[in-house]
Amino acid sequence: MDSALIPKGVKRCPIGQFLLWIGANGAVLSWGVFAMLLIYIKGLNQTNMNNAYGFALWIWADLAVIALGGGAFFTGFLRYIVGKDEIKNIINFAVLIGVICYTSALLILGFDVGQPLRGWYIFWHANVHSMLTEVAFCLSAYLIVLIIEYVPVVLENRQIDKVPFFHRLGHNMHEIMAVFAATGVFLSFFHQGSLGGVPGVLFGRPFGYREGVFIWPWTFFLFTWSAAAVGPCFTILITKLTEKITRKKLVKDNVIELLAKISGWMILFYITAKIADTVYWATVTAPSKGFTFMQFYTDNPGSLYGLWILILEIGICGVLPAFILITNKGRKNQATLLLAVFLAVLGVCLNRWVMVLQVLAIPVLSFESWATYLPSWQEIATTILPVAYGVIMISTSYRYLPIFPQEQELNPIDEPASEAQSAEPEPETTDAGPEPELSPAES
């Protein structure tokens, strides 16, 4: 039915199957939208946040999703600035993931404020000294860049490309893409960094506070670096997941392995810097404020924060994936590759959790106690909402746009039905059938 929209030279599942898939995700999405409407109408009392936990699940989700979306800017940097040619085979997908991640973050930020109708104040009444201001501006500007990077892919849809203006527009945008990519790198450096600055400048919270250089606490650089390092791992993870669901190879191994190798070395340098920062903070910064390092991880009945979280974040989800990914064997073995990228992604999520929620859990006044927090169902539903939305976006983009340049080469159409894509035989030519100009082997 929609075969005219499907790119040439590739097969897609029947539209009924596709709509069923979208429908299932749409149901999850609707649950999230319902929760979102509850929050807009009834207010933030729908959450389990309180005066001790002003920041909670949503802020963590924002930080995590933006860090993981860092694959877009770093892959763009590798492709357009450094000039790694193989990256062109995954850059479209990385940009798509970036668009999903950043629109999700802005979506969540929309309802994560007490007065959503005043959201524009952050732009109009900006306090230039605040890290959050920097975040808001750079994030919004970078989303514009991401959309600009994604528009040419949309314009390559078979039907849209037929319109001469859109064809030329896409072509021109490709020509100067390096300019947009460079701007994207510049903006990403600052907003990823400012997100690190958010806990880092809190001199009233010794757990989050870091010294630094000029106005930037060390967490500024650590956050940017970890986003650049682990973003590509998230891209690889989602690529592998997409390959599993579509039951097709979409990107050649050498591309994945190149990205994994670069990511591995980035993670290694990041984790070294992170360990150095942690040691300095634990032995110099925190004690200067009267806290021992262990105070942040012990004596908290009812709270889960223990040393295990530090070991997990830095050791298992930092050092281990780095050492896997820098070795050829580790990258080539699918199991270890998947393990490494998964752990790296988990590590960055853990880091963002620790830097938001553990900061707030820890009492600073000596006569206060640890605070506990568990998200409400509304918070969970609205956090899963972007995941469902992302799946729908990827599915639709994959179906109608040439996201993966190597797909055709890796999945030649006249291959005997090793793809379990079309469940039924194709007597009619209307459903996802092969293109008439290809080999006459079918129907």
Add this chain to the structure above:
Amino acid sequence: MLPFSFEWIWDPSHLVFHGGLWYALSIIGLGVTYCVIKAVYDITKGKGGQHH
């Protein structure tokens, strides 16, 4: 937000922040404008829709 609002102060951080922001936004704006205008120009020059 703007120099004529009462809370505005001329200080280095304002200059750095707004300088960087407007520079980035200008690059983006000019880039997109260039692409659109060139596309229109190409069409009028008859370069048309080629398929790759």
Add this chain to the structure above:
Amino acid sequence: MEKENAKKYGMVIDLDKCTGCGACMVACMAENNVPFREDETDKLLSVSWMRVYRLTNRKPFPDTEECFLPRPCQHCEGHHGHSPCVSVCPATATDYDMDTGIVSQIYPRCFGCRYCMAACPYHVRQFNWWDPIWPDGMERMLNPGVSVRMRGVVEKCSFCIQRYQAAKEQAYMEERREIEEDEYQTACTEACPAGAIIFGDLNNPEHAVHQIARPDPKHEGRSKNPRAFRLLERLGTNTKIYYLSSRDWVRKAGDNYLKDELKGKTHS
């Protein structure tokens, strides 16, 4: 960065006198139209600008001692007016006033991002998780000098700034600029039956707070009074509330110390 006649309003709270009666909390709520809900059991959802904490020395009977500590907003100055909360607000909805030393909160400007709440180590900033609902008839008792807040904004102790405004207006009408010590007093100060709270201008040598707290301008306002301490002084928040206590464990409870620091000399 202080001007010639800049005031620095602050408090001295004598913990040897505080009985924990809570009159200061009640007076504050009445003066400042602080909202409340039917079920106030969850204190983490309550709005309570002034809050009385109960401290203990954590020793078993018969050495157990307790102390009550009223905690309003500390109106931190930080370094040259950079309070932890003021520097982080993205919408300039809070401001450190160099003329009075008061950290203000601008309700129509706040869009409820709660970054200031994350920044404040004293938990003085509270959020309006709900819209305030006043029981029938109570809206007639609201203080007309204080705006009522809406759902979704942060609020905190303002050192009864409306009373400062009223005193300034009174002085202006009487064709003078300066206001006297007793013309501007916060609601909690007036309500305390034990006289544990003293309020005034820390920069004015004639005011009681200055004479008792004896802030040292060369050391970011650190008190020269051996009985005095400020909460979390080591963080560099440079607060305006000076607590007095003759008990060493109470003074120690005001900050965090490493074990070997506690064994050494006492901190003020």
